[in-house]
Amino acid sequence: MIKITLPDGSVREYAQGVTGMDIALSISEGLARNVLAAKVNGKVVDASLPINQDSDFQLLTWNDTDGKQTFWHSSAHLMAEAIEALYPGTKFGIGPAIETGFYYDIDMGDKTLSSEDFKKIEDKMVELARQKNEYQRTPISKAEAIEYFTEKGDEYKLELIDGLEDGSITFYSQGNFTDLCRGPHIPNTGFIKAIKLMSVAGAYWRGDVSRKQMTRVYAVTFPKQKELEEYLHLLEEAKRRDHRKLGKELELFAFSEKVGMGLPLWLPKGTMLRERLEGFLRKAQVRAGYSPVVTPHIASKELYVTSGHYAKYGQDSFQPIHTPDENEEFFLKPMNCPHHCEIYKVKPRSYRDLPLRLAEFGTVYRYEQSGELHGLTRVRGFTQDDAHIFCRPDQVEEEFMKVIDLVLYVFKALGFENYSAQVSLRDPENKEKYIGRDEDWERAEAAIIRSAEIKGLPTVVELGEAAFYGPKLDFMVKDALGRKWQLGTIQVDYQLPQRFELEYTGSDNQKHRPVMIHRAPFGSLERFVAILIENTAGNFPLWLSPDQLAVLPISEKYEDYANDLFLRLQEQDLRGYIDHRDEKIGRKIRDAEVSKIPFMLIVGEKESAEGKVSVRKKGEGDLGMMTIEEFIQLAQEEINKNLARIS
Numbered sequence: 001m002i003k004i005t006l007p008d009g010s011v012r013e014y015a016q017g018v019t020g021m022d023i024a025l026s027i028s029e030g031l032a033r034n035v036l037a038a039k040v041n042g043k044v045v046d047a048s049l050p051i052n053q054d055s056d057f058q059l060l061t062w063n064d065t066d067g068k069q070t071f072w073h074s075s076a077h078l079m080a081e082a083i084e085a086l087y088p089g090t091k092f093g094i095g096p097a098i099e100t101g102f103y104y105d106i107d108m109g110d111k112t113l114s115s116e117d118f119k120k121i122e123d124k125m126v127e128l129a130r131q132k133n134e135y136q137r138t139p140i141s142k143a144e145a146i147e148y149f150t151e152k153g154d155e156y157k158l159e160l161i162d163g164l165e166d167g168s169i170t171f172y173s174q175g176n177f178t179d180l181c182r183g184p185h186i187p188n189t190g191f192i193k194a195i196k197l198m199s200v201a202g203a204y205w206r207g208d209v210s211r212k213q214m215t216r217v218y219a220v221t222f223p224k225q226k227e228l229e230e231y232l233h234l235l236e237e238a239k240r241r242d243h244r245k246l247g248k249e250l251e252l253f254a255f256s257e258k259v260g261m262g263l264p265l266w267l268p269k270g271t272m273l274r275e276r277l278e279g280f281l282r283k284a285q286v287r288a289g290y291s292p293v294v295t296p297h298i299a300s301k302e303l304y305v306t307s308g309h310y311a312k313y314g315q316d317s318f319q320p321i322h323t324p325d326e327n328e329e330f331f332l333k334p335m336n337c338p339h340h341c342e343i344y345k346v347k348p349r350s351y352r353d354l355p356l357r358l359a360e361f362g363t364v365y366r367y368e369q370s371g372e373l374h375g376l377t378r379v380r381g382f383t384q385d386d387a388h389i390f391c392r393p394d395q396v397e398e399e400f401m402k403v404i405d406l407v408l409y410v411f412k413a414l415g416f417e418n419y420s421a422q423v424s425l426r427d428p429e430n431k432e433k434y435i436g437r438d439e440d441w442e443r444a445e446a447a448i449i450r451s452a453e454i455k456g457l458p459t460v461v462e463l464g465e466a467a468f469y470g471p472k473l474d475f476m477v478k479d480a481l482g483r484k485w486q487l488g489t490i491q492v493d494y495q496l497p498q499r500f501e502l503e504y505t506g507s508d509n510q511k512h513r514p515v516m517i518h519r520a521p522f523g524s525l526e527r528f529v530a531i532l533i534e535n536t537a538g539n540f541p542l543w544l545s546p547d548q549l550a551v552l553p554i555s556e557k558y559e560d561y562a563n564d565l566f567l568r569l570q571e572q573d574l575r576g577y578i579d580h581r582d583e584k585i586g587r588k589i590r591d592a593e594v595s596k597i598p599f600m601l602i603v604g605e606k607e608s609a610e611g612k613v614s615v616r617k618k619g620e621g622d623l624g625m626m627t628i629e630e631f632i633q634l635a636q637e638e639i640n641k642n643l644a645r646i647s
Contacts, residue, residue, distance in 0.1 A: 003054040020047035021187070024059050034061045036186045037070040044070060046137060046184045062223050072097035074135060074185040075125075075192055075221040076104050081177035082124035083217070087111060091154045092179070093205060093214055099484075101220030105203050107156065113215050118197040121217075125195045132190030133175040137183055142166035145180065156205065194228035195221050209369075234481055241481070243533035244375040250538055250595060252529075252546075253376065262373040262380030264526060269546035272575070274525060276544050278361055280413065281385055281521065288406055290359040290387055295339035297363060301329035306499055307338040308435055312468050319367055332365040337493075337518055340388040341500040344514075349504040354514060355391035355399055361525070362386050376530035383525040389517040390502065393443075396515050400451040400473075400490060403519045407475055407488040410521040414532060415541070416487070418478040421457045423448055425471050427464035434468050440494035444515075445471045447492055469495040472518075479535040487528060491518040538596045539618070543639045549576035550592045554585050554604035561608040565601065565628060572632050593618060599635065 001013045004023060014023065020038030024031050024047070038047050039058040044066045051057070060067035076095035083106060084090055093105030106113075140148075142161065148171075149157040157180050161169065172181045174189055186192075196219060203216035222228045239245070247253045252270030259265060266274060282292070298321050304310040310318060313334070321330040333339070340358045349356065363383045372378055391399050411419055425445055426434055434441070448471055452459050459473075466472060472491035476484050493516040496502075506512045522528040532540075542548055549569065553562040562578050569576065576597070579588045585602065592600045600616040607613050607625065615623040615631055626634070 002051065004051070004057045005055070007058050014051075016052045017050040019050055020045070020057070020059060023057065027059075031059065031061075035059050036061055036067045036191065037184050039066060044184050046135070047187055049137075049184075069097040070184055071186055071191065071223070072102040072221065074189075075195075075219070076102040077135070077172065077174060077177065077179055077181070077185070078125050078128060078189055078192060078221075079121065079197075079217065079219055080104050080106075080179065081128055081175055082121050084177060085128075086120060086124055087113075091156055093156045094160075095179075101198065101218060103216050103218045105156075105205070105214040105216050107212065107214050113200055113217065115197075115200065122195050122197055125192070128175055129189045129192040129195070131175060132188045134188045135172055135174045135183075135185035137185075138171045138173065140169050140171050142169055145169050145171070148178070149180070191223055192221050193223055194225040195219065196228055196232070238481055238483075238534070241534040241537045242375075243377075243530040246533050246538040247375070247530075250546075252533070260380070261370055262368055262378070264376060264379055264381070270529075272546040273540070273544065274529065276546075277522070277525065277529070278385075281410065282359075284406060284409060285357075285359050285387070288357070288402065289355075290357040293340065293343055293358045293360050295333070295336060295343075295360060295362060297333050297365075298330045299333055299339065301331060303338045303342070304331065304334075307341070307496060308469065308499055309335065309338070319365060333362070334364050334366050336360055336362040336364065336384060336386045337388055337496060337516070338500070340386075341496055341502060341516075344390050344502055345500065349390075349514075351392060351504055351506045351512070354504060355389050355395055357387060357389045359385075359387035376526040379524075379526050382527070384520050385522040385525060387519050389519070390497070390514045391517065392504070392506075392512070393515055396444075396447045396492060396517070397451050397454075399517055400447060400492065401455055403490045403517065404451060404455050404457065404473070407490070407519075407521045410488065411475070411477060414544075415535065416477040416479075420476050421452055421459045422465070422474040422476055422486075423452060423459050423461045423471070424465035424467075424474055425461060425463050426466050430464065434466065436469065436495040436498070441471065444492035444494055448473050448490075467491055467493075469493050470518075477531075479531060480537070481534075485531050487523045487531070488521040489519070489523060492516075493518060540596075541642045542598050542635065543642045545575075545596075545598055547576045547595070547597050548574055548635065549599040549601055550588075550595075550597045551576065551578045551601045551603065552585060552588045552592065553578070553580070554602065556580075556582070558603050558605070558608050562603050565603065565613065568628055569632070572636070574632070574635055589616065599631075601631065 002016055004012050004014055006012065021032060021035060024035045035047050037044055037060045039060060040051055040055045042056070044060065060070065062068060062071060073096065076097065080092055080095055087108055089109060091107040093107070095102060095104035142164065145161050146158060149161065160180060170182055171178050172183055172185055198218040198220060201216045202213045204213050205211040220231065222231065247270070250269060251267050252273060253267055254265045256265060301310065304318065318334060319332045321332060323330060343358060344356065361383050363381060365381045368378055368380055373380070389399050411417065426441060452473060470491050470493040472489055474486050475488040477487050478484055497513050497516050502514055503511045504514055551562045551566050553559050559580065566578050579592070581588065589600055596618065598618050602614040602616065612625045612627050613631055614625050617623055
């Protein structure tokens with residue numbers, strides 16, 4: 001008998017060889033009908049796989065992330081089966097699950113696939129799904145695997161097999177389709193009820209631009225038709241909120257081919273938004289004891305050789321700057337931390353000087369392939385709200401928790417209240433990816449885990465996601481559409497202080513090494529603004545709106561009154577504009593609504609005569625006439641209310 005420990009801590013005994021499905025049936029037949037896979041000792045496996053030792057055990061359904069991923073990976077196999085049936089001779093690359101469905105890279109030879117073919121493939125997938133064919137796992141020798149795909153003529157699978165060890169290879173089959181795959185998979189195709197092919201794109205085999213370009217087919221599936229319909233509705237809402245669309249409509253930012261791909265141009269309104277975000281964080285940082293610094297946009301190669309970044313990332317991140325002197329090697333700055341280490345070294349430091357908190361809104365540059373660029377979320381030049389804290393080892397946890405407080409303060413201020421934290425640690429089986437001593441890593445990892453526990457953060461642990469120089473805490477937020485984004489990050493680093501030979505004199509009058517904490521609550525300012533636009537659909541809180549109001553004179557007769565009114569509003573630090581256009585008032589109101597202006601102040605004969613304004617508020621409509629002082633009080637109360645909830 002073996003002991004199976006369930007997620008609630010209860011323990012059940014079963015005979016060796018019991019499967020996840022057997023365990024599900026022993027609990028509830030209703031539960032068993034919804035089981036997609038199982039997790040045994042942290043590893044996701046087929047629900048039909050025998051268990052032969054004491055294990056921690058979890059059943060996975062559609063409600064679990066790992067359950068969804070298994071469902072979508074199995075759906076990729078179903079799509080491949082349908083494509084092979086409709087287009088014989090198609091060759092297959094890889095077909096993984098992704099965050100919102102799955103894709104398969106295929107080579108159709110001289111055939112092409114377009115969206116016009118989607119319906120035919122979807123219908124075939126539905127037909128095959130209804131057959132409820134089981135996903136059958138078969139261990140196979142390397143020689144047999146090579147023989148199978150040689151006979152089939154699929155060079156992509158043969159290349160994948162070449163990198164595998166004999167004895168670790170498995171095939172999965174369902175219906176008339178067999179694929180090279182490690183699994184796991186759902187029990188049978190019958191679970192897949194709703195299917196939608198989303199798009200088709202080109203993709204180089206194994207991401208290598210020198211290799212053949214394949215056809216990548218994206219799709220999504222669900223266990224219920226209703227869930228697909230809800231998902232498609234969310235996609236339409238996402239299109240409406242797309243920051244690229246709203247950024248253009250609201251005149252926030254633009255891109256120019258002449259300037260270069262992935263290099264955003266901030267327009268006046270976008271710059272006002274950006275400056276208010278920066279000003280908000282600058283004030284918070286001053287209160288938290290940070291000192292502002294500014295570093296150059298370029299640096300000598302030697303700086304990044306010392307830090308270890310050049311050896312780690314090489315030409316992937318570093319773009320050379322040509323100078324008249326051939327003996328000089330400069331690069332565009334891809335990160336700020338080495339520069340801050342050099343600022344620390346400007347003068348001797350004492351234990352009394354620590355912690356030293358250096359903050360910079362530093363613009364950095366990293367090369368991204370053109371196909372990966374996406375609005376403000378993936379760019380080649382971006383600004384980090386970067387800061388580095390140099391502290392004594394005994395101060396690490398306290399400083400780390402203070403940074404957690406700052407990150408959560410920022411999230412609350414901007415309306416991101418649904419978040420979790422990811423503890424990103426080393427991959428214990430691949431330590432050569434990282435630099436530094438094991439004991440330093442262990443101390444850094446323990447400090448992060450303890451700090452998160454003390455602060456009561458909901459966390460998940462991800463192995464292998466640490467930076468090469470240290471573990472980190474990444475904050476994941478959910479937006480209004482339920483999408484998850486990685487924003488703020490905090491990292492503990494014992495390595496850069498060693499590489500730069502940073503020191504402080506301790507109370508024992510001996511030299512000691514400080515610890516470095518990297519932090520960026522926004523992460524990238526560009527990416528943060530993109531997510532903020534989509535989360536709010538461009539309806540920013542009043543304190544943050546580039547234009548808080550629009551003064552709308554009914555005709556040119558009232559422009560002098562409008563100008564006087566606007567000056568009084570500016571004196572109270574209220575921002576906006578006067579619409580002087582020769583348009584009807586209805587058109588001016590509609591345009592202000594489209595531009596998402598929070599308040600519209602309409603002035604005509606009656607308002608001018610009485611020294612008042614007619615006020616409209618976006619989303620609420622007409623608020624009636626009021627004096628200018630009453631409106632100023634109304635606006636300031638709303639701003640104070642916004643800020644009070646975060647103070």
